[in-house]
Amino acid sequence: MEKGKIANKESQSPLSFLKNLLIARWRSLLLLLIGVYLPLQVFEILTAKIWENEAGFPWDVPILLAVHSTANPQLDFLAVTLATIGLPWTAIPILGAIAIILLRQKRWRSLTYLLTASLGSVIINRTAKELMHRVRPQLWHSIAPEYSFSFPSAHAMTSITLVAILLFFTWASSWRLLVLLLGSLYIIAIAWCRIYLGVHFPSDILAGWMVALGWTIGVSLIIKPYRTQAKSLDSDRLKDETTLLPEERKLITED
Known part of the structure; x- marks a missing residue:
């Protein structure tokens, strides 16, 4: 009896609670560190450096010149085509079609994640560009010039956001590896x-x-689109999509 009381007392101690919490949530904490903190820390370092010196980093120009040295008509056509495909406006029909499907299936959690991640990415990009006012490179005459501010790249943000959304929605299916492979090639291209x-x-x-x-993974940790099952349209999945998780219901009750 005494041993039971001692064990119960230990389980309620702050150190024991912290240990159990870390054990239970270590995956989320690791994802928070690698997927949110580290990317945003890199972004902060880049932003601070460019804020101090608009010329940027010593490796910027050499990389630009090295890539430009490979220019030829075939690559010109490919680059312009990819630039068109990668436009933020091009992602709208894709995300819109997914949003309609999620709306018809009443997958509110997934729909909320899609809207929050995509719209937030646009807002972050526009805000950062207006704050930083970094001019684009002017090393040669571009065959597809741009006249808006340069930092950060809207094409780069759109590609990551789109692939992240697709990856989260296919995480529990056999499409995951294919989305990861093709998405990585798309981002690099x-x-x-x-x-x-x-x-x-x-x-x-x-x-x-x-x-x-950092934004797409951070939002996923809050909304948890991966907590739903994507393999079938059974009632359990629909229930998950249309009701709050226990921890979410508890937070609302406490407030």
Whole structure:
């Protein structure tokens, strides 16, 4: 009896609670560290450096010139095509179609994640561009010039956001590896075309990747779209999508 009381007392101690919490939530904490904190820390470093010196980093120009040295008519056509495909406006029909499907299936949690992640990415990009006012590279005459501000790259942010949304929605299915592979190639191809066309510094691309990655993963940790099952349209999944999780209901009750 005494042993039971001692064990119960220990389980209620602050250190024991903290240990149990860390054990139970270590995956979320690791994802928070790698997927949110580190990308946003890199973005903060890039932003601070460019704020102090608009010229950016010593590796920006050499990378631009190295990529430009490979220019030829075939790559020109490919780069312009990829730039068009990677436009933020091009992602709207794709995300819109997914949103309609989620709306018809009453998958409110997934729909909320899609809208929050995509709209938030646009707002972050526009705000950062207006605050930083970084001009685009002017090393050569681009065949597809851009006239807005450069930092961070909207194309880079759009590619990461789109692939992250698709990956979260396919995480519990057999499509996950295919989305990850094709999505990674898409992200790299979009980044290459922006550098090839001379309309972005590499640091613009890196900053766009980091802030979009931190934002989409951070939002996923709050909304938890992966807590739903994507394999079937049974009542259990619909119930998950249309009701609050226990911890969410508890927070509302406490407030």
